Amino acid sequence: MVEVSLFRLYLLRAMYLFIVVGFGTFILPGILHHQGPWALTQGVVNCMLVAFWMLAILGVRYPLQMLPVLLWEFVWKMVWLLAVALPAWRSGTMDEATQANVFDCALALIIPFVLPWRYLVAHYVNKAGDPWRSQRAEPGASMR
Template sequence: MRGLYLLTFIGLAFEAWEYLLYPKEPIDYITGITFSFWATYATLMGLGVRYPIKMLPLLFLQLAYKATWALTVYFPMESAEIITPEAESFYRICITAVIIDIVVIPWEYVFKNYIRTFFQFKRFPI
């Protein structure tokens, strides 16, 4: 898990922060939102190197958003035969990340500490 946190931190943080701190041209608001999210997300992934279990929800986020993008953006583009080289490249990144996430996430821990406890309702006096 630490390796995945580190890989994401190195692969994304420097690029995103550089884009925000040293823009070549004014950044439009939606691009600014996107890169601000990625810069913050990548920085938090750096914390995952030190605290891998505490930062586990970041891996859930990565798994979810990359799978969502592949299913809701890439596959419709593919059906319409309008795949761009950028979309193809990002699709490969997404599929790789989804597979790695599935492999490194400690699913037994997730089930025990997230899923099972989610369904344990305590009775409160009325």
């Protein structure tokens, strides 16, 4: 069993708290007090942001159980940076909205520095997965 140090748990909690405070300060008020209907895409994005924010609140209390939330945040932002922002920058077609989003996404570069990598590998790579079908009792095995 890979143990995670108390220091690393506090780093994770600080990361979740950074997300909770940042979203709560800069994004949540605009979502809660918006005027008029949202376009479909903006509505989806805003609902996902609120869900992420709520899960980050849980992460402050349960930092290890909520690690997939941090991984998801890191991965989607890196995919966006590589698939959208980098080609726009290379071709010289990056607009102001994309530039602003690059800054927001680049903040996710902090995440790999707080993740407990040995724990992640032990629990998400080396650990046996859940069964794909029901387990049959072997002949002669006692039923519990």
